[in-house]
Amino acid sequence: MGALIEARDAYMRGVAKERARIAQDLHDDVSARLLTSLHRRSADMMRKDVREAMADIRTIVADTAQTWRPMEEVLADIRFETMNRLEAYDIALDWPVLDAPQTSYVIDYATARHLLSIVRELLSNVAKHAEASRVSVEVEVDAGRLKLRISDDGIGLNAEAEWGNGLLNTSRRAALIKGDFHIRRGEVGTIALVEIGLVTGGRPSL
Ligand SMILES: Nc1ncnc2c1ncn2[C@@H]1O[C@H](COP(=O)(O)OP(=O)(O)OP(=O)(O)O)[C@@H](O)[C@H]1O
Ligand SMILES: [Mg+2]
Structure with a gap:
């Protein structure tokens, strides 16, 4: 029983850590991109920023932690x-x-x-x-x-x-x-x- 609780706690710690990483990456990376987008003069460039921000979100939430x-x-x-x-x-x-x-x-x-x-x-x-x-x-x-x-x-x-x-x-x-x-x-x-x-x-x- 003790081992089970320990395993569950370790899992929950892992989940919390991953959640914090996702929150920070979304805040730092996606926000920076959208901030840049606000300074664009052309709608085409803005669209490109938005597409890149969407790609960023996909990578951030995907489980790619093992990619070298x-x-x-x-x-x-x-x-x-x-x-x-x-x-x-x-x-x-x-x-x-x-x-x-x-x-x-x-x-x-x-x-x-x-x-x-x-x-x-x-x-x-x-x-x-x-x-x-x-x-x-x-x-x-x-x-x-x-x-x-x-x-x-x-x-x-x-x-x-x-x-x-x-x-x-x-x-x-x-x-x-x-x-x-x-x-x-x-x-x-x-x-x-x-x-x-x-x-x-x-x-x-x-
Ligand atoms: N390249 C730079 N040239 C001149 N001053 C700078 C430069 N980089 C940072 N600073 C100074 O250092 C301060 C601290 O930078 P920091 O990035 O920690 O905070 P911030 O940019 O003011 O706010 P934020 O937390 O949103 O990044 C800035 O407010 C600015 O006064
Ligand atoms: Mg700063």
């Missing part, structure tokens, strides 16, 4: 979405395209979603606070670590600025994927650094 994809593919998706979003704000993006997969690094579904949410929040911040005209994203893979350096040419992060939910969530997400997150004022604008550990393939990518 090549690192380059995950980054290409994030780059594509970033380009698309910044266009709505008239901010230029400087993010060189990587060639076809050059490494055997893979990224799991949960890590990919956290990474995407982190980049989304940092760009929402640039759009909301930075008064920037350009964002640069530098990607480096070094000793099994993926490093993203996201910088803008705006007014720069005020050292006194209080961290809100956005930066706190970003930092928490980075910790969840055993990564690091730093943000500071640069000589020009703001510089954010996101770093995560990578694993090599061996698992089939779907």
Whole structure:
């Protein structure tokens, strides 16, 4: 009997955790997309955002937690979405395209979603606070670590600025994927650094 109750409790904890993940992903990802959509000038672009938001909802609620994809593919998706979003704000993006997969690094579904949410929040911040005209994203893979350096040419992060939910969530997400997150004022604008550990393939990518 005790074992049964324990099993049920473990199951309920799993359900609660999954529910929290879905709520957070819906809030952070789908809301960011719809917010971008409000800034579109063309109805066609708006429709595209809405279709992408619907696709996002499908992925978020689907049980895809075991999916591993090549690192380059995950980054290409994030780059594509970033380009698309910044266009709505008239901010230029400087993010060189990587060639076809050059490494055997893979990224799991949960890590990919956290990474995407982190980049989304940092760009929402640039759009909301930075008064920037350009964002640069530098990607480096070094000793099994993926490093993203996201910088803008705006007014720069005020050292006194209080961290809100956005930066706190970003930092928490980075910790969840055993990564690091730093943000500071640069000589020009703001510089954010996101770093995560990578694993090599061996698992089939779907
Ligand atoms: N790229 C940036 N350039 C200038 N200031 C920034 C930049 N990013 C963040 N900030 C400052 O840091 C503060 C905290 O950011 P944070 O994302 O935590 O909160 P927020 O964007 O104000 O609200 P939300 O919780 O909805 O994200 C911002 O209010 C802003 O003052
Ligand atoms: Mg924010």
